[in-house]
Amino acid sequence: xxVVLDQAKPKRTRxxxxxxxxxxxxxTDGTSQSEQAIAIARALAARDxxxxxxxxxxxxxxxxxxxxxxxxxxxxxxxLQIEASAKAKRQITSFGVESWPVSVETGDPATxxxxxxxxxxARLILVGLGGHGATARLFGSETALRLxxxxxxxxxxxxxxxxxxxxxxxxxxxxxxxxxxAARLALELAAKGATVSLVHxxxxxxxxxxxxxxxxxxxxxxxxxxxRVTRWLDESKKFHTSPRILYGKPASALLAYAQEFGADLxxxxxxxxxxxxxxxxxxxxxxxxxxxxxxxLVVPAAAGESDEGGATA
Numbered sequence: 001x002x003v004v005l006d007q008a009k010p011k012r013t014r015x016x017x018x019x020x021x022x023x024x025x026x027x028t029d030g031t032s033q034s035e036q037a038i039a040i041a042r043a044l045a046a047r048d049x050x051x052x053x054x055x056x057x058x059x060x061x062x063x064x065x066x067x068x069x070x071x072x073x074x075x076x077x078x079x080l081q082i083e084a085s086a087k088a089k090r091q092i093t094s095f096g097v098e099s100w101p102v103s104v105e106t107g108d109p110a111t112x113x114x115x116x117x118x119x120x121x122a123r124l125i126l127v128g129l130g131g132h133g134a135t136a137r138l139f140g141s142e143t144a145l146r147l148x149x150x151x152x153x154x155x156x157x158x159x160x161x162x163x164x165x166x167x168x169x170x171x172x173x174x175x176x177x178x179x180x181x182a183a184r185l186a187l188e189l190a191a192k193g194a195t196v197s198l199v200h201x202x203x204x205x206x207x208x209x210x211x212x213x214x215x216x217x218x219x220x221x222x223x224x225x226x227x228r229v230t231r232w233l234d235e236s237k238k239f240h241t242s243p244r245i246l247y248g249k250p251a252s253a254l255l256a257y258a259q260e261f262g263a264d265l266x267x268x269x270x271x272x273x274x275x276x277x278x279x280x281x282x283x284x285x286x287x288x289x290x291x292x293x294x295x296x297l298v299v300p301a302a303a304g305e306s307d308e309g310g311a312t313a
Contacts, residue, residue, distance in 0.1 A: 022123040023051040025153070027113045030056060030087030030145075032160075038095040039163040040156070041126055042070045044189070044229040046096065047165070054102045054159045055086045055116055057109040077106055101156035102192040108145040124185070129157040129295060148270065148302075154185055154299040159264075165191035166265035170258045171198050172250065175225055178269030182299035183233050188265040189297070197261055198230050201250040219245055251287030258294060267297045274300075 026041045028034035044050045058080045081104045088102045105112045117125050128145050169186055173179040183198065190196065200222050226243030235240045246253040258266050272284050289296050311312035 003049070006298070023053050024053060024056045024101075024124045024126060025113065025117045025120065025122045027109070027125060027127045027147075028088050028091055028108075030084055030091065031128075035091060036160055036163050037126040037128045037156075037158045037281070038091055040158055040165070042096045043165050050101045052093055052097070053120060054066050054088055054100050055062050055113060055121070056084045056102065056104050057112045058084050058104065058106045059109075060106055061158060075231065079105065093213050107308070110150050111142055113147055114151045114153070114242045122153050124189075125151060125153050125155045127155065127157055129133060129159045129289070145286055147302070148289065148298045150284060152300055154182070154297065156189070157289060157298075159293070160263045162264055165180065165189060165194075166295065167191045167194045167266045168261060168263045169194055169196045169267060170254060170256050170263040171196060171262055171267040173198055173200055173226075173229065173269070175200070175229070176269055178299055179267070180229065182269040182297065183229070185299055186297055187233055187239060189265075190239060190308070193239065196234070197242055197244050197263075198226055198233070198245055198258075199254065199257060200226055201243045201246045201248065201253045203248070203250060205247050242269045251284045251291065254288065257292050258292070263294050265295045266292055266301075270300045304310050 011239050024041055024044060026034075026037055028038060038054075038222045041050070041052050046050050058077065060077070061190060084281055085102055089098075092102065093226045105116075108288065113125060113127070116122075125147065127147060129144055144155065148155050148157075166186070166189060169190060171179075171183045173183060187196065202218070202222070211310070216223075222245055223243060226245070230243055244257070246257055254266060254268075266287060266288055268288060285298055289298075
């Protein structure tokens, strides 16, 4: 059953208003799979003046057992940083804005990216999703997935073919605060006149032995919630929005519908009440990121919290 929201319209908090002007962090590994993330950052900066921070991370050089000259290791890592910086600057010259600042760090990419986003109170992290080969999954979707798991900042994993603001968007919602915040952010990122489908997945299948009137009653309740949330999200009718109810496993249902819909962006909120809830939510997000043929936006539950630590209302 969905979480039934209060009838009152949720209001944007002071924190959300401030975050709308906060920086965007673009993470690049210097390869072609990061180019689309830089291109999207350029589109957002051109449209709303977003401040862009570019970050590239170099892994620590593995030190073998035995005596090692630390100076040699430091010099080698420094050379890797210089090379990574040069690659990032060439990328932003070609696909972004040459004046954007570039930071180079050494360490675990997901940890470093998360820390920078937190330090600058970023509103969004952009990262390349990569393709679907073994290497692309290792350095693209798997890095994006690790980032989603540790970040308190929304993460947009950008697909290779996606170099403009999204025009066809599938928003998965379970009516939690995280999923509502994900939908709000998606509309902030959407292209003018975008088509948005707000989707709720009922996590079981229709069976002949279940009375049809039960299905109809359930769909009426869920449909009413979807319609109300759709109206809240798009009061000014800037977008073409519509509700949709699906049945089945959430990730599989969303991926199949996104392909049918021709989506260039799938949106989800990562949440979970208790250990089981967190586990199921994590499994759904992992399947979306690994299986999507389009970009994926994930908003962690912490991103929807107020300054006082409570959920947004």
